[in-house]
Amino acid sequence: MGRFLRRAWALLHRGSLERQLEEDMAAHREMMPAERRRYFGSDLRLREEAADHWGWTWLDHLRQDLAYGLRQLRRSPGFTATAIGVLALGIGVNLAEAHLFEALLHRLHVRDLDSLCHFYRFDPRDVASRVSLPEIDFYRRNNTVLSALIAETNLSSPLYMAEDTARLKCSLVSGNYFGELGVAPLYGRLLDEQDDRPGAAPTAVLAYDYWQSRFGGDASVMRTGVRINGKPVAVVGIVPPQFGGLDWHPEVWVADLQQEYLTGHALQPNDFSVRASSMYGRLKPGVSREAAQEHFRVLTAELSKQQPLYVDRSEWLKVEPAQARRILHPAEVLLLSTFILLVLMVLFSACANLGNMLLARGLARRHEIEVRLAVGASGLRVMRQLMTENLLLAALGTLAALIVGRASAGLLLRMVGAPSDLILTTDWRVVLAGVALGVMAMLAFGLAPAMQSVRGGPKATRARKILVSVQVAASCALLILSSFFTRAMERSFLGVVAFDYSRMALVDPMLYLHQESPASAREEALEIAARLRGTPGVEGASLSTNPPEMRGHVVHLGGRQLAIDEVDGTYFATMRMALLAGHIFGPDEPDAVVIGESAARQLWPNESPLGKRLTIEQRSHTVAGVVKDSGLSQAWTPEAVEVYLPVSDQHAANATLVVRTARDAAQMAGALRPAATIVGANVVVYTFRGLIEQRFTAVRKMLRVVGSLAGVASLLALLGIFGLLAFTVVQRTREIGVRMALGARGRDILGIVLGQYAVPFGAGSLCGMALAGASAAVIRRIVFGFMPFDVWSFGAGLALFGAVALAASVAPARRALRVDPASALRWE
């Protein structure tokens, strides 16, 4: 360290130090006896040696190299601009990813995040991580390590805002929630302890995004209030955009005690069995997470003594930082890693591209380099100078990449409609990532060409071919993936739209909101069905407790999965599902069952299923008939086969009406609602089209992201292939001229220009296909659950890449064919 400081100090006083040394040496020479003076040595060399010790020579060289490099880059602005552009794209997409990662990791914008922790329940009998409200109450009263305990519950009973068809996402929170998190209202006030008292007026606060999308950001909603499930609720405030909840993204928050008012189900303050709440706590100053965890182990043990029925002795609460909560899901990590792989492929492609450009440039500058070597520059010195030029390029490229990265991350967020609590910040971590990537890229694209230039080897053809393969592989993989996703989406879409979904609607009378007897619920549902059938334009209306695209219920039976739906006898006609054997159950056959053809094949292969017994949830049923598969459950539960039961008492309140209309269902919605309305109920009408589109939004967003990455990669590949071929043509103009003069035809010439890249193209596409296959396997497992793997999309991706390659080679090929033998022979 002392040495470093002395060097730094010397650098600042370099002028006077050099002067002093010079004077010292002059004085020495004067004092020497005249006959010995010639033994003093060369002044200049001695001073250079001295400067070496201070580390000045190195700096001098660097300065010279930088000045020379800048001059070189300025002299060929076309090359410089292209190189910086390519680097900015390649590094930029990675920085965009880094921005998004950062935003995802640090999305919780609350006061004093370090002391906030989440309590994760570990129970060997159960996988749930949540706790019940009475448990939270117990911990709140008995712990000594927390300054506050916060609960957020994802309300599972269906709520609807006004006449909306989409379910309202509602969080129930403890009264101290917003206060403890230090979230300040955007407008009005947020919920506090007053709202969580028995007898408090019903209040709610709205999430910023929801307020914007549902109410158009109109603050008058705070004056008028809203109706949730038909009940008036006062909106007292708007939550600021940077806060999207602790656990998920609710649209409204209401206090715990409002549950009964909204849903009709009373909150059970002593019911330990409903474990639906996430528990967060704020550690007192000086208390470590480990100490808190030990304390809570003791408390849980105590609670299990009090409530042995609900709290097992082996249960415990894990105390984890609230920060780490969101990203922990391994599937998400895997998905993000796949995306990192994809954007790294783009960077590889960019580096390969630049490497090729530099090799070409090295060839063009061979004359200059040879001269410098000939007049005595060491190979290392020339290398250093070339690498300094590359460093300059990398620095400029990284700077541009920071801008590109920030902008494209913003664009990406807008493209996928990200929630507003994802906030982009370009902090030192992102800058560091950019610098690291820039340096890595410089080594990757610059080292080999620089060495080639100095060694002047066999025209660097091998290196170029390898670089081309890398580039081909990267863009090929990305193009295949994007075509794969497009087709995958279309196919799963086709699977669903096998029936005419545009003329189908679902009417949900929400009978489960009214505490009625099962018999009366069924009566009401049947009555609504009858009234709907009487409505003009309605071709059929039937009951279903698990209507497609809305709910699903899968039962495991002897290693098989059965997708259960409870329907009335007219359902199959309404859905246009043909009867293949037996008969459909009538209203007085509660123990009959109708199964799909796949179910029949799987359960009783090579036998007639009619009259066979099937036990589902401890009830025995007799198979009455076999119908054609609807295939509707395929997209979510591909393994399950279809089983239809008559509507049971147990599930009658879930009855929803499947309606077939004569015209487009969306136009009918207005007519369907009044027909289905019964006293005191709030009916919701869905169109199948709406439900299906909602489902594919996520896939579509993903598609856009992969598509734009593939676009960037293709652009890079296009540039790369174009540059490569154009250079080949220029380099071999003379040879082409000679061949033409000797009678070679256009075909032969094209063979020369394009032929030498056949092997790298082949190898590159093979690697790209393998890479695409591997990433597709990961992504489709996570995102889609199941998705058929098809050869066609691979073919389509390859064809697309072929088109890109062709487009890139048209101009160079034309140029090769237009070579004039006479002038080519004179060409130098």
Next chain:
Amino acid sequence: MPQGALAMLVLRVLRSGPLHGYAIAQRIRALSDSVLEAEEGSLYPTLQRMLVEGWVKAKAGVSESGRQVRFYTLTAAGARQLEREIAEYEQATAAIQAILRTA
């Protein structure tokens, strides 16, 4: 004569007090004819290196002939370095002598 030897000799002659470059050269020549025989100026790069290492410090002064020159002083680090080098040197000679005796 290796480079390190010159540095060691400089440290050795500076132990008795601050000296300027010419005086250092004189003393070294008195100790050993061969070190500065070919190139007396090579003392200066060595002194610069010792400044970087922090073994000596330079201070402006006036020579006997009345010229502005720098006087070099041994620092504590320099004294330690000298001890270390002498110890190493003695160790090496002892080892060589042992080999010569047994061979």
